[in-house]
Amino acid sequence: MSLSTHTTPSGFVLPSIHAAPPFFTKQPNPATEAIVIEQWSKLILSYARHRKLFMLRVDDAETPGGEWDEVLRNERINRRLPPTHLESILTAMVVKGVAAYEPAKQTRSVLLYWRLPEEWAEVLHQWATSTGQMNTIMTYYEITEPAVPSPLSNIPIPLLRKAIAILAKTNRAQVIAIADGEGVRFFAPAK
Amino acid sequence: MALKRFSTAIDGTIPVVALLYNDEELLGSQDTVGIYDGLQKSPRHQNGTVSITSHRLFYIDSSNPEAASFAIDLERISRTDYYAGLFTSSAKATLYLSAPATSTEQRPGGAYTQQDSADDRVLTSGGPGEAVGGGWECQVCAYKNPPGLSPGASRVCELCGVPRDALAPSTSTSSSDSPSHHVPLSHLSSSLPSPGLAGRSTPTPSTPNQIRSSKDPLPCPACTFLNHPSLRSCELCDTPLPRHQSSKRILKSAPVSRPGSPDGDDLEDGGEGVIKVSFRKGGDKPIYALLKRSLKGKAWGVWVATPISRADSTDPQNRSVGISAILRSVETTTAAREDTLQDALQDLEALRIKAKDMVRLAAELNDRLSQATSASSPSQNAYGLSEGGVMTPNQEPEEATFIRSSLTQLGLHMENSPVTLDMVRDERKWVEDLGRELGKVLQGSTSASSSGKDAKGLMSERGIIALDEAWGGWNRARGMALIPPSTFLQAIPLLPSYTSPPIHTRTFASGLRVLHRPEYGRSAFAARLAGFLVSRGEKSTLEIAMEMLNDPEYGDSYGGAVGGEKQTLSVALTQEMIEDAERDGDACRDDAGECAILGGGGVGGMGGAGEVKWYPNLFLGYAWDGMEVEETV
Numbered sequence A: 001m002s003l004s005t006h007t008t009p010s011g012f013v014l015p016s017i018h019a020a021p022p023f024f025t026k027q028p029n030p031a032t033e034a035i036v037i038e039q040w041s042k043l044i045l046s047y048a049r050h051r052k053l054f055m056l057r058v059d060d061a062e063t064p065g066g067e068w069d070e071v072l073r074n075e076r077i078n079r080r081l082p083p084t085h086l087e088s089i090l091t092a093m094v095v096k097g098v099a100a101y102e103p104a105k106q107t108r109s110v111l112l113y114w115r116l117p118e119e120w121a122e123v124l125h126q127w128a129t130s131t132g133q134m135n136t137i138m139t140y141y142e143i144t145e146p147a148v149p150s151p152l153s154n155i156p157i158p159l160l161r162k163a164i165a166i167l168a169k170t171n172r173a174q175v176i177a178i179a180d181g182e183g184v185r186f187f188a189p190a191k
Numbered sequence B: 001m002a003l004k005r006f007s008t009a010i011d012g013t014i015p016v017v018a019l020l021y022n023d024e025e026l027l028g029s030q031d032t033v034g035i036y037d038g039l040q041k042s043p044r045h046q047n048g049t050v051s052i053t054s055h056r057l058f059y060i061d062s063s064n065p066e067a068a069s070f071a072i073d074l075e076r077i078s079r080t081d082y083y084a085g086l087f088t089s090s091a092k093a094t095l096y097l098s099a100p101a102t103s104t105e106q107r108p109g110g111a112y113t114q115q116d117s118a119d120d121r122v123l124t125s126g127g128p129g130e131a132v133g134g135g136w137e138c139q140v141c142a143y144k145n146p147p148g149l150s151p152g153a154s155r156v157c158e159l160c161g162v163p164r165d166a167l168a169p170s171t172s173t174s175s176s177d178s179p180s181h182h183v184p185l186s187h188l189s190s191s192l193p194s195p196g197l198a199g200r201s202t203p204t205p206s207t208p209n210q211i212r213s214s215k216d217p218l219p220c221p222a223c224t225f226l227n228h229p230s231l232r233s234c235e236l237c238d239t240p241l242p243r244h245q246s247s248k249r250i251l252k253s254a255p256v257s258r259p260g261s262p263d264g265d266d267l268e269d270g271g272e273g274v275i276k277v278s279f280r281k282g283g284d285k286p287i288y289a290l291l292k293r294s295l296k297g298k299a300w301g302v303w304v305a306t307p308i309s310r311a312d313s314t315d316p317q318n319r320s321v322g323i324s325a326i327l328r329s330v331e332t333t334t335a336a337r338e339d340t341l342q343d344a345l346q347d348l349e350a351l352r353i354k355a356k357d358m359v360r361l362a363a364e365l366n367d368r369l370s371q372a373t374s375a376s377s378p379s380q381n382a383y384g385l386s387e388g389g390v391m392t393p394n395q396e397p398e399e400a401t402f403i404r405s406s407l408t409q410l411g412l413h414m415e416n417s418p419v420t421l422d423m424v425r426d427e428r429k430w431v432e433d434l435g436r437e438l439g440k441v442l443q444g445s446t447s448a449s450s451s452g453k454d455a456k457g458l459m460s461e462r463g464i465i466a467l468d469e470a471w472g473g474w475n476r477a478r479g480m481a482l483i484p485p486s487t488f489l490q491a492i493p494l495l496p497s498y499t500s501p502p503i504h505t506r507t508f509a510s511g512l513r514v515l516h517r518p519e520y521g522r523s524a525f526a527a528r529l530a531g532f533l534v535s536r537g538e539k540s541t542l543e544i545a546m547e548m549l550n551d552p553e554y555g556d557s558y559g560g561a562v563g564g565e566k567q568t569l570s571v572a573l574t575q576e577m578i579e580d581a582e583r584d585g586d587a588c589r590d591d592a593g594e595c596a597i598l599g600g601g602g603v604g605g606m607g608g609a610g611e612v613k614w615y616p617n618l619f620l621g622y623a624w625d626g627m628e629v630e631e632t633v
Helices: A030-051 A083-096 A117-130 A140-144 A157-169 B002-006 B111-125 B129-133 B179-191 B242-252 B264-269 B284-297 B299-305 B307-314 B322-374 B396-410 B427-443 B467-478 B485-498 B522-536 B541-550 B571-583
Strands: A055-057 A099-101 A109-112 A137-139 A173-178 A181-186 B007-009 B026-037 B048-053 B056-061 B070-073 B077-083 B091-098 B272-279 B464-466 B504-507 B513-516 B587-591 B612-616
Touching: A030 A083, A030 A109, A083 A099, A083 A109, A117 A157, A117 A181, A137 A140, A137 A173, A140 A157, A140 A181, A157 A173, B002 B007, B002 B026, B002 B070, B002 B272, B026 B056, B026 B284, B048 B284, B077 B284, B091 B284, B272 B284, B427 B467, B427 B485, B464 B467, B467 B485, B467 B513, B485 B504, B522 B541, B522 B571, B522 B587, B522 B612, B541 B571, B541 B612, B571 B587
Parallel strands: none
Antiparallel strands: A055 A109, A099 A109, A137 A181, A173 A181, B007 B070, B026 B048, B026 B272, B048 B056, B056 B070, B077 B091, B091 B272, B464 B513, B504 B513, B587 B612
16 A cells, blocks of 8 residues: 655645545544554644644634645545544644643644744844844834734744743743733843 | 914025114025915015025015015024925925923923913014114123124123123023923913904013013103103104104014914923924025024024123122122133133143254264264165155255255254253353354354255354344254353353364443454454555445455455355445544544535435545545645734
């Protein structure tokens, strides 16, 4: 049985395992299923990073036509990831810390940490430094929708808030309440 | 005359079938017959139709059916004669009639007693036929007995079996028991020269069930108002009065109704009479045969044979009524059933003994075969006459093999008699012997036996067998000395030491236990399955069950097809083994029903689209070969 990788229209190279029908079935054997989940989370995170996707919902597996179709479905072998299987994969990812339920207290949609919040904090601070935003007050909107596209473009507010909170802990940022919501001021790290 | 005394007038315009009781059956009829009353021709009954039923003999006059027709209860016929006819004399059947046995025994009571009881019979079953054949309510259990039963059957309550008149002080059936206060009255009445109605309605105060005098006021059945006897319906509530209708009928059938004064014949004949049926135009033989059959059948007495009444009749001393009678009848029925059951079990015992014989026969047959085979000389006398001299030496092994394989298929093949506990004192030794025996049953006798050729065992051509089948086969082979499952389980662990290749036990997750050869062990089978899947591609459970054994590379050691037939595993067993392999991580599944975009999903899927396919474990040792998205900051 020879399985091969496949390049999607979006330029993402799917692993060969994605062409194996058993990959989509929830395996009763826990050891086998652990491998399946591990491969799936790796695939999901890679694809999310490739497409700069932050959210994954169980609904994405239920209704075709979404931005996750290339991964959750494989038309070539007539297989799709059943929603229940996706949900268990998401649960495993949350447990592993590479995703978080968003909003909290439900299990059907997650925020994907293809960068961990700590990494995002670094990225954010680096971006602020490189674009000369030190010591100025910025709104969240200015960060998520910058005039010049940045790695932080379209970052979900909850994730941004987490990153800022991490920076605030190390005294590299300060959350400021402003007229139309919240703002942040970045500081250069204490020398 | 005898005819008058013993017959009952009927309305011949009504078809015979409509006159029958509910439990009566019409057997046959013959037309153009004449009746002799005694020795003389009865002038009124010279051309009519005779019908034989299970209970009665009907005569329907063809010229005057309304008035001249009658019926005679077969119960009265004590014997019959047949006269075949001579020249102008036609064939005749002579019926000797007698009053019921109970009253004829009462000879001392005098002729009038019998005549009287006979009268009672006529009255109760004739004129007030509605009263006897009609519905009545049991005095004990208040069950409303339906009308239309024969007098015999309606004499007791259908539900509780209590005789109808059990509580009445004196009845028609008990008339012979109390002749003292019965005879004078009836004597008086029967000798009264009152013609027609008056004489017919003999007033007997002690017999409430019988007819009242037509002069007595008639109680309405609905409102109990005492009406004038001549009224047709109740004065108060307009309910039709039963007595009136019957009296009208009696008027119509005057000749057979009780005459006002006794005939001289009655005195001469005592309680007996003779009637001849003359068959003017043949047909005598079938009708006479039917009559004899019907008399033999005694349908009127059949009700006596029912369990309920038997309970009463076997124990006349304790004859009682009501609940206790019902309870006793239930007890009797139970006892009878127990007897039947015990009889049945005795039959089973006999069968067991027969089974033993059969096993012995099989053993003998086997022995003879062995001897015959070993003695290669063509002396086949042991086979008996059936095959005897015509058999040639090269035919014989074929025959022997056939018989032997038949025995094996029946599970009757044992090299020697089965091991039983009384043969071996030591229990441990016993279990060991059992293990050895079971090994032989499963694998056949691999030792060089006298037969020369190895006998086939249950697992000779199969690598795996369910525990129940093995147990069943072993017990069949043992014949009489059956092994309980517990002992069977004790013997199983010893199997590997007595079998080669060793047979082991395997328990599946579902609890199914099997005996198997080494290649069906958990890991061995999983490895074979994995290899099979890798080389042959993904397979469904069914495909594995059908194909794997026949695969030259991954089948079992029997090498695929045996005897031209493809070997297959049962699907359920295959499923169990695959799932075990999956549990061990040697296979993984693809549930197309759940995961397919098209054709699968939903309810069942179409055809094979929804079934689970099995793959070798693709995930084991899989290394990521997808895109590594590098971080670009």
